[in-house]
Amino acid sequence: MRLPPLVGRHHHQRRLRAAAAPGSLLLLAGPAGSGKTRLVHTLTEDTDTTVLIGRCPPRTVPFPFAPLVEALRQAPVPAGLSPLCGALAPLLPEHTDHLPPHLPPATTPAADHHRTYRALAELLDALGPAVLVLEDTQWIDTATHDLLRYLTPACPRTCPWS
Numbered sequence: 001m002r003l004p005p006l007v008g009r010h011h012h013q014r015r016l017r018a019a020a021a022p023g024s025l026l027l028l029a030g031p032a033g034s035g036k037t038r039l040v041h042t043l044t045e046d047t048d049t050t051v052l053i054g055r056c057p058p059r060t061v062p063f064p065f066a067p068l069v070e071a072l073r074q075a076p077v078p079a080g081l082s083p084l085c086g087a088l089a090p091l092l093p094e095h096t097d098h099l100p101p102h103l104p105p106a107t108t109p110a111a112d113h114h115r116t117y118r119a120l121a122e123l124l125d126a127l128g129p130a131v132l133v134l135e136d137t138q139w140i141d142t143a144t145h146d147l148l149r150y151l152t153p154a155c156p157r158t159c160p161w162s
Contacts, residue, residue: 009035013042020131040133050075050130062141065091067134068120078126087112087119113143117150124151 019026020043028036043051052074054067063069069091077098086100096102106112124132134140134148 009039009042012039016040017043037135040131043131050127051133052127052130053133053135056134056136056139056141056144058136058139059141062143064141064143065116065120065147066141067137067144068132068147071132071134072123075127075130077123078128081126082122084115085119085122087115088123091116113146117147120147121151 016028016039028040030036040051040053052071054069054071056067057063059066072092073094077092077095079098081100083100083103086103089096089099089102092099103115106115124130134144
C-alpha cells in the first residue's frame with residue numbers, strides 16, 4: 001500500500017535515512033500522534049530496504065520478545081542458519097519448517113535466555129540490511145529490553161543523527 005506523501009518533514013526524513021545505516025541503533029521519540037510511525041515508513045519508499053515492525057503490547061503480564069516475534073513473523077527465514085536457531089521454534093512456530101530442528105532444553109534458565117539471545121541475533125544478522133522498528137517501547141518487556149542491551153555493543157559508535 002502506497003501512503004500519501006509526507007509533507008513538511010523532508011529535513012527529518014534526510015536525518016532518519018542517514019541514521020538508519022546498517023548496524024545502527026537509534027531512538028525516535030516524540031509525543032503520541034506526532035508522526036513517528038509515518039516518518040519511519042518513509043524509509044521503505046523508493047528503496048528496497050526491509051522494514052520489520054513490532055509493537056510492544058501494553059500488558060500487565062509481559063509476553064517475552066513480543067515485538068520481535070511480531071516483527072520476525074513478517075520476514076522470510078533465510079537458509080543456512082546454524083543449529084542454534086532451532087531455539088527460536090517456540091517463539092516462531094509458523095517458521096518451524098524453515099528453522100533448524102528444535103533444540104533440547106537448556107540446563108538452566110540463564111543458558112536458555114543466552115541461547116535465545118544468540119539465536120535472535122543470528123537471525124537478525126542473516127536477514128541482511130533491514131530496519132527493525134519497535135513501537136511503543138514504554139511497554140517493552142524485560143526480555144526484549146535485555147536483548148537490546150545485549151545487541152547494542154555490536155552497533156557502531158558513531159551516529160550521523162546529531
